[in-house]
Amino acid sequence: MYNSRKKPQDDIPEEITPIWSCTSESCNGWMRDNFSFSTEPSCPQCQSPMVKGEKKLAVLVNTSPRQTKK
Ligand SMILES: [Zn+2]
Numbered sequence: 001m002y003n004s005r006k007k008p009q010d011d012i013p014e015e016i017t018p019i020w021s022c023t024s025e026s027c028n029g030w031m032r033d034n035f036s037f038s039t040e041p042s043c044p045q046c047q048s049p050m051v052k053g054e055k056k057l058a059v060l061v062n063t064s065p066r067q068t069k070k
Pocket of ligand 1: 022027028045046
């Protein structure tokens, strides 16, 4: 009875996701474009300006039903 084991990570679907990426070459900071910035954000790591781009990321699932919550 090993059916209850977690599935491997590669079972997570991926999609091209809009992101902001840091313009500093010495920094690889980036963030998801989930927050609808009205202005261009600054890198949280080095405060450099960020440019919009794309990245292939695992799909975020916000609706995760929790059977037990304590
Ligand atoms: Zn940065």
